[in-house]
Amino acid sequence: MQAFISEYGSQILEKSGQHLYISAIALVLGILVAVPAGIALTRADKMASPIINVVSALQTIPSLALLTLMLPIFGIGRTPAIIALFIYSLLPILRNTYLGMSNVNDEYRDVAKGMGMSNVQSILQVELPIALPTIMAGIHLSAIYVISWATLASYIGAGGLGDLIFSGLYNYQPDLIFAGTIPVTIIALIVDFLLTKLEQKMTPKAFILEEKQQSSQIEQEEAQRRER
Amino acid sequence: MSGFIEFQNVAKVYNGSKVAVENVDLSFEKGEFICFIGTSGSGKTTLMRMINRMNTPTSGKVMVDNQDVANLNPVELRRRIGYVIQSIGLMPHMTIRENITLVQRLLKVDEATREQTANKMIDLVELPREMLDRYPFELSGGQQQRIGVVRALAADQDIILMDEPFGALDPITREALQDLIKNLQEKLGKTVVFVTHDMDEALKLASQLVVMSHGHVVQADTPENVLRHPANEFVEELIGEERLLQSKPDNTTVGEIMIPSAVTIHSDRSLSDAITMMKERRVDSLIVTNNDGILQGIVDIQNLNRMRSKASSVGDIMVDVPFVHETDYLKHTLQKILNLGLKVVPVVDKTQHVVGLLTRSSLVDLVYDTIWGTDMNADAADDAGALGSTAMKEV
Structure with a gap:
């Protein structure tokens, strides 16, 4: 075990770094494109369903196929991998942003406008805060997808923990496979944990309080029922 | 325009x-x-x-x-x-x-x-x-x-x-x-x-x-x-x-049916002035105002008689009185006057100057005329009936 770690330890760290780097860039690009696009779609409702359909169609392309499709255009290496992962990250974020924003009750939009908010103020101060929990859920989902799919990026020479897994598979070295899969799992779990924390932090305090109140009410009702 | x-x-x-x-x-x-x-x-x-x-x-x-x-x-x-x-x-x-x-x-x-x-x-x-x-x-x-x-x-x-x-x-x-x-x-x-x-x-x-x-x-x-x-x-x-x-x-506003000539007296006048005025004008109560004609309160013969040895001026013995504005609708004030059992209600304008008064008798015609009035009479009759029946049981 010790021998294994001294032999592969630095490699695992390096590959984890690459893995995180690819995933993070793809995700950040995804957020930068999909959140504003999702908001824009709520202002151009007729465009919404065709565009969401197109993005959904992109999502159905098998990941390996999409990665290989990138090769003739962008060559091999990190760039095509990041672009492919970015395309995958779009859908959950776009869909949730659009849904979250269009589920904001019209009355709030009406009041915001009627009280003298500009379109931008209405979005930033009213609609986004209310839609934030839904949008964050989309980002969360994308992040986990991207981290797991980034292992395949090794096929087109992007590096990452996929390198360890595939060389383990080709050389019949199970310990190398574990050296790749265990860090990927750990990264996914840690990111999941951090994003859950972030979601809680970004959800407006009122919604958390309201949820607490509702759940305590339900508990009380159940307790009363049991007493009877 | x-x-x-x-x-x-x-x-x-x-x-x-x-x-x-x-x-x-x-x-x-x-x-x-x-x-x-x-x-x-x-x-x-x-x-x-x-x-x-x-x-x-x-x-x-x-x-x-x-x-x-x-x-x-x-x-x-x-x-x-x-x-x-x-x-x-x-x-x-x-x-x-x-x-x-x-x-x-x-x-x-x-x-x-x-x-x-x-x-x-x-x-x-x-x-x-x-x-x-x-x-x-x-x-x-x-x-x-x-x-x-x-x-x-x-x-x-x-x-x-x-x-x-x-x-x-x-x-x-x-x-x-x-x-x-x-x-x-x-x-x-x-x-x-x-x-x-x-x-x-x-x-x-x-x-x-x-x-x-x-x-x-x-x-x-x-x-x-x-x-x-x-x-x-x-x-x-x-x-x-x-x-x-x-x-x-x-x-109908209060102003339309009020008695426009209220008998008023300044609060710094003496009690004997007050009783003289009552005798002259044949009334049993006087509306008290200050020198600007602004409503202060009311004195009636009862508290005048009771307090005459203890006080000297009208201001000392007057009591607060509910009042109505001349622009108020009767619909809103009628019920209040009847419920409170007031005999006299001063009517004031926007600046609290006394401009007239309402008495219970000035409301009689109105109550008689309106549907509202007949409804109320019906209610009263119901109440009386209810009382009657309980009384009978007790006997």
């Missing part, structure tokens, strides 16, 4: 054919309480929302304070006009304080002033200041709508638009909020445009009533005139037969 809010030949047509409103010419003065009333789809909300450019007319002009709203920046215009909707629309993620001071934040008012406003507004609607830190979901519907109302007042706007604001509330809360808004409107001198389909509400609140049907203004006048002279059958139907009948006593 140019009013504070004016509609000039306004029309709104959707898709080139569907008429929402048409041929609207209206003019309102500052400080009016304007009620748009009509069935749903009559265009009343459409018309109201043109004032803050939430809707734009397809033809004609809407003028506010002699400016065509079409030439004003819509965002700035809306910040000058309070806005309350039926579903209240408090921002769920903002505290009550943040909700109340929303427009002030948009206007970049400094924080100290905003804090003052928040405190002032929550006091105005008689809710505890701790509530400022709560969120809308923690308040009841009535409390939320109170906040909705003061949110529209917080930036000190001259005009408040209200779109059926009390429709979703229970009758008791609704009545309390109607009193509140009417009170605030009079106290603060705001111009309110209020959309409703409830005739009781409109008659209670409005100083100008606009009756709408199918996109047209059917009648625009004071509530009294609409009640007395409904423009057509539609208006009559909307008012309802019962209210038309009731409207006769409803529109």
Whole structure:
């Protein structure tokens, strides 16, 4: 075990770094494109369903196929991998942003406008805060997808923990496979944990309080029922 | 003639054919309480929302304070006009304080002033200041709508638009909020445009009533005139037969039936002056005023007789007395006078000067005449019957 770690330890760290780097860039690009696009779609409702359909169609392309499709255009290496992962990250974020924003009750939009908010103020101060929990859920989902799919990026020479897994598979070295899969799992779990924390932090305090109140009410009702 | 809010030949047509409103010419003065009333789809909300450019007319002009709203920046215009909707629309993620001071934040008012406003507004609607830190979901519907109302007042706007604001509330809360808004409107001198389909509400609140049907203004006048002279059958139907009948006593003011020659005495006069005056004028009570004729209280023969050895001036022995304004409607005061069992009620003008008085006998004719009066007699008869039967059982 010790021998294994001294032999592969630095490699695992390096590959984890690459893995995180690819995933993070793809995700950040995804957020930068999909959140504003999702908001824009709520202002151009007729465009919404065709565009969401197109993005959904992109999502159905098998990941390996999409990665290989990138090769003739962008060559091999990190760039095509990041672009492919970015395309995958779009859908959950776009869909949730659009849904979250269009589920904001019209009355709030009406009041915001009627009280003298500009379109931008209405979005930033009213609609986004209310839609934030839904949008964050989309980002969360994308992040986990991207981290797991980034292992395949090794096929087109992007590096990452996929390198360890595939060389383990080709050389019949199970310990190398574990050296790749265990860090990927750990990264996914840690990111999941951090994003859950972030979601809680970004959800407006009122919604958390309201949820607490509702759940305590339900508990009380159940307790009363049991007493009877 | 140019009013504070004016509609000039306004029309709104959707898709080139569907008429929402048409041929609207209206003019309102500052400080009016304007009620748009009509069935749903009559265009009343459409018309109201043109004032803050939430809707734009397809033809004609809407003028506010002699400016065509079409030439004003819509965002700035809306910040000058309070806005309350039926579903209240408090921002769920903002505290009550943040909700109340929303427009002030948009206007970049400094924080100290905003804090003052928040405190002032929550006091105005008689809710505890701790509530400022709560969120809308923690308040009841009535409390939320109170906040909705003061949110529209917080930036000190001259005009408040209200779109059926009390429709979703229970009758008791609704009545309390109607009193509140009417009170605030009079106290603060705001111009309110209020959309409703409830005739009781409109008659209670409005100083100008606009009756709408199918996109047209059917009648625009004071509530009294609409009640007395409904423009057509539609208006009559909307008012309802019962209210038309009731409207006769409803529109009588205290001033019309009061006895204009009240026997008054200055509070610094002596008790012997008072008793002499009573003897001369053949009355058993005197209304006490100060030197400017402003109401102070009342003395009657009973307390004069009892206190004559202990006091010297009328001011020492007078007692407080409930009074009514000459412009009050009898409908509101009659019940009060009868319930309190008052023999004499002084009538004052706006400046508290005594202008006359009401006695129980001056109410007799009225009670006798009105339907309301017969209803009350019937109630009284029922009560008597009930008493009679219990008495019989006891025997």
